[in-house]
Amino acid sequence: MAERPDNPDWIIRRKITPPPLDSTVTRRPRVESLLTRLIEQNRLVVVYASAGAGKTTAVLQAAERLERPLAWLDLDTTDVATGRLLVYLEAALARQVPEVRGVASGALAANLAHPEVAGLLAEAVEGAAEGSDVLVVLDDAERLAESAAALGVVAAFARYLPASARLVLLSRVELAFTTTGWGPWVAAVGEEDLALTVQEAADALARSGRTDIDPVEALIETGGWLTGVLFEAWRSTDHVIGLGGEADPLHGYLATQILDQLDAADQDFLITTAVLQEVTPRAAEALGLRAASSRMHALRGRRLPVSWDGERMRCHPRFREFLLRRLGRRGEEELRRLRTAYARLLLDSGHDEEALEELFAADALDEAMAVVQPVLERVIERTDFPTAERWLERLRPVRREHHVGLAGAELMLAVVREDFAAGVRLADRLEASGRREELAKTSGRAAGLMAWCYLHTGRPDDMRAVIDSGLPGPDVDAARYAMRMVEAEAPPDDVAPGLGELSGGPLDALVMRAHFDLGRLEQLETRPASPWALRAAESWMVSGLLATGRTAEAFELYHRLVDTGTEHSVWLQALVGPRLMAEIGEEEAAWRLLREGRERIAGTGSSLFEAYSRLIEAELALRLDRDPVAAERALRPLAAHPIGRTYALVVEHLATLQGRIALAREDADRAVSHLEPAVTGMRRGDRLLHLPAAAVYLAEASWRAGDEDAADAAADIALEAAQGQGSRHVLLGALAEFPDVLARRLDLEVTADSPWHELGRALTARFGGLGDVIGAAVHVAEFGRTAITLNAREVKPRLAKSVELLAFLANRAEREQVTRPQLLDALFEGRRDESAASYLRQAILHLRKAVPDVLETEGGPGLRLAQRVRVTTESKRVVALLGQAQSLRGPDRLRLLLDALGFADRGEYLPGIRSAWADERRGQLAEILKDVRFEAAEAAFATGALQQADELLAAVLRADPAREAAWRLQMRLAHALGDSDRVLAAYRSCERALGEFGADPSATTSALLKDLRR
Known part of the structure; x- marks a missing residue:
């Protein structure tokens, strides 16, 4: 039974199904042998020839002889959309692979x-x-010729x-196709190769029943063009440009x-049905x-440049x-009528x-308006924003004020473009016309998106209003979950169960x-299923990778997103970028990114983004410049802004930085007055970031204010929050600023295996910055x-x-200038001859x-690495991986340590280098690698990888048998394996x-033995 045209897959199947070889087609052994040989010998073969030269038939015949799996894709003009091209190419390949x-x-x-x-x-x-x-064969590749x-x-x-696969391109025009890196494994077949010989023309004419035609005369008149021979173009004495009112010779x-x-x-039938990609009786009617059925039956007996598949004509x-x-x-009116009819069929x-x-082409806008809403939202959902716009x-x-059906789509575009002002203008227009609540009640998605826009523009009352009136479901739940950034206190779980769970829809992005x-950093590991949500x-x-200490991964993802050439996220460049650059020492x-980002933030209409930018500016002033005055100046506008007084998340972050500024000024009481309500609010609202x-x-x-108990309690809160985050990166960063907090807390521990130890x-393992490792050239x-x-x-x-010289310079802790005598001491054992x-000069x-x-040199005898060139070494990467691993837990931590x-x-x-500096570095790395192996x-x-733990631990104890912590781990490992004798x-x-x-053995080790032997 022929495939029904209403099958959703028929368009793709038509494109990826090789056209059938008609049994009446003349075999051309010469061309088949040529193509077979070239395809076997070359990874890429391009066939350039005009329409009707027999390209497709020749390649199909060669493919039969090759007996390779054949993946076919028939291209058309819409495939210049590269996303669509890739989907079709995948579908073609999947038939064979x-x-x-x-x-x-x-x-x-x-x-x-x-x-x-x-x-x-x-x-x-x-x-x-x-x-x-x-x-792989791409037919009609000329359709892509104008699309770089x-x-x-x-x-x-x-x-x-x-290297074992083959690619063949069939095109009527030459393609600007880059073959760099292919070497000599590219071949081309042209018009002259496909032109008929006298014998081939005679065979073709005989098969078509035209033995009365002289094949030599046919070749002279057509130049060997296959279609010309078969359709008798040589018989027309007027076969010139302009024939039949046509400017195109082929059209003539x-x-x-x-x-x-x-x-x-x-x-009339052929011309009328030209709007159809494939003609069926149903479509024609x-x-x-x-x-239509009888008309098509009659046409089937005519010699036409069409192909047939059952009752379908193409x-x-x-x-x-x-x-x-x-x-x-025939005129615009007739074209519109046919296109509209075709659109209804589709x-x-x-x-x-x-x-x-088709409706747009027919200018049938009212009819398009009636059906566009679900299609438009689906197009936006798959991130085809240019089509939607x-x-x-x-x-x-044809839009009217009372049309609310497209508002959801417009809101999706506004949010993904970070044009929150546009989203709010739309929501306000709906409110002014009395239709905002109507839209929210009928579309939870629209309600959630309006709430999102109101969240950014500092209008929490409007946010609550659309949430309260919104159609219940996961989209409104997403907005209700985001309200936790605003509300001082998180609702009990029994009041709002399931908030924060992904549903698979677009509002998963919120x-x-x-x-x-909210600091749920572990949950950022799950990628949203919705393409729009992911985008x-x-x-x-x-941001999540950066906040968990996975700085290298954050750097790679940041640059992958920035380098795609697509429109960049304001959050990414204006807010994430400055923090990332600061993290790696840039x-x-x-x-620069912070300054440039302010202009882009202004275009979004987001007061929330502006608040974040002020907070980040204060962080950078404290961290990079050690300048509390500049930090306070950055925060002043935020402290005066409504969002700095009403959004719990912003209020608490602001107070945290104000407390940090007070600490820098040695004002402990003022610091406490800011930090106590900030910590209390974060805990009450369950905001952990x-x-x-x-x-x-x-x-x-x-501690500075003389309240030791409060100091100890606050330290415990910090540890508990880090455990809730699923990462120690933020905690370790703060402890690095104030290491005495850790030292005081360690004094209270009675065992050597506590979380504080x-x-x-x-x-201790957080060595240096990552600037020389990440992105090094x-x-x-x-x-x-x-x-x-x-x-x-x-x-x-x-x-x-x-090489040794570069390794020596790159492994130095600072990039200060090294004198020639210092270089001679390091590289030549102090020889000064x-x-x-x-x-050394050589x-x-x-x-x-x-x-x-x-x-670079500075005019003297010294030498150092140029500041603008980033150099890394394998040993520095080992140290950096160890440092990054300190912030992580579970499989991610293990992965980084094993990478090291x-x-x-x-x-x-x-190997082979014996000098004082190399021996010293070798000894340092040996100690570091003992720590890496033990931590691994x-x-x-x-993580439950007990066999791997046993193997790693054995290596640790061989290298460092006096490491008591390793013996305790060996005891716990034996207990986990159920081997009490091995514990002892x-x-x-x-x-x-x-x-x-x-x-x-210490008291800790002895106590562990007693616990495990019970």
């Missing part, structure tokens, strides 16, 4: 750049169990296809030699044509173009997006946004080999001493040649190891 299904669509939902999605799709072919030798973006997607797909040929050979009824693309041009001569078949495009602009002439501001929330995911960039820092500041302020070890390999990589490409200085000095020279601009060990496990540090064992034990054996081994140093 099922493993790729979902790769492109998933990556598009994650908002990856489209060339990157194409690369992932191609790489998925290589990872498939079968099908990596697939033959579409050709870029095809180029990326081609570049990353496995089609007019005189095909259309004019049909009777008037057949001509929907256009008002009677007896015109050759150029033939359809010709027919559409003829249809245009609507009946479930193809509402295509139907809307184009549709809304087209509908503007839930994610509230998760961050709207992705910048907050960067102080100038942090201040800034609570660890506020509680640490309160602990310090209370763990924090002490973590704080120059990398020095040090473990197992020595090498320099510049912008992901390995460079090789002529002298090995040049001319030979060593000459060798090492510097060759390093500069290999890595330009990496060194992965570098060390590559081999000896700086602890993390593996905590571990304790005895601890006794022996410590006894060699004249020590005994």
